[in-house]
Amino acid sequence: MRETTQGGIDDWEGVMGGSQFGAPGSFTPPPAAGDAGSNFLSGVIAGPADAEAAKQVSTGGSNLKALAEGGKFAVNEEGFQAYIKACDFFIDGYDKMIRDVRVLAGAAQMGGSTYAKAVAQFNATVADGDPEALIPNLLLMRRGVEDAREAMVIARKNYRETEDAHTVAFTALNKNLQGQ
Template identity: 75%
Template sequence: MAEDDWEGVMGGSQFGAPGSFTPPPAAGDAGSNFISGLLTEPVSSESAQQASDAGNRLKTLAEGGQFAVNEEGFQAYMKACDFFLDGCDRMIVDLRILAEKARMGGSDYAKAVAVFNVKVADGEGDSLLPNLMKMRDGVRQAREAMVIARKNYRETEDAHTMTFSQLNKGLQAQ
C-alpha cells in the first residue's frame, strides 16, 4: 500500500489524553510513521530495529494516553498487523528450515553454498531470521498499542458524551 493510501486509514487516530487533544510529540502520525517504517529496507538490521523501536514507541504513547484510534482505524491497523504477522510467522518457519545446513554434496563449492545459505537465513547483521523476528516483535507491540489506543478513544468519547449530557441537563433545567 502506498504511503498516500494510508491517509484515509489514519483518519481515525488522534493524540492526547482521553477527553483532550494534544498535538503528537513529533510531526506526523505515530501509526503511519510506524507502518512506513515497515516498508523501507525490510531485510536490513537497521530497518528491523527501527520497526521494533517504532512498535515499542507506539505502545508507550498509547499506554500514556497520548494515542487513540477510533473503531474504523483500529480495524484497519489490526488487519495490517495481522496480515504482516501471519506472513511473517510462515516465513520464519521456512527460514528455520533454511537455517539448517543442507547436505549439498561433498565438493568445496557445495559446502560453501550450504554455509552461505545458513548465514543468509540465520547469521548476523542483515540475515533474514533475526531481522524478521525483530520486526515481528515490533508489529506485535504495535498491535497491542492499537488495543490500548481504541480503549483511549472510547474513554475520550465517553467523556465527551458525559460532558454533553451534563450540558444538556443544565440547559433543560433553565
C-alpha cells in the first residue's frame, strides 16, 4: 500500500495482499467482485457523500466480521497490518470529519435575504437533515470500518491457528518419515 505525502491512502493496492478466504487450512481464491471485502473497499473509496456507498461500507464491514467469526476469512500478518492501517486512517480522521460536518449542520448566519436563508438551510440539510445526509453516512461508514477492523483481528487469529495446525501436521509427518 502506498501513501500520499499528506498521509492519506493513495492506493488500495496491497490491502488485500496476504488475505485468504475460505476455511482456515484451505486456500480458496478470493471471491469475485461483489464480495464483502470488495464491497467494503469500494464503499470507502466512494465516500460519505454517497448514501449507497456508506451502506455498502457498513454492510461490507459487517460481512467481513461474520466471515472471520465463521472461520471463513484469514489474514497473515502483512495483510493484517495493511488492513489495520487503512481502518485506523479512517477512524483517526473520523472525529475531525464529524466535528467539521457538525459545524455545517447549524444554519450559518449568511444574511437576511430569502436566498441567504435558503442556502444556509440547504447546507444544514446536506450535513444532517435526513438519512441521506453526511453525518448519518459517516456514522454508517464508521460502524463498517470498526467491524472490518474487528474482522481483521479475528482473521489474523484464524490465520495463526491455521499455521499452527499445519506445523503440527508437518511435525507429525516428519516424525513418521524419520521413523521409517
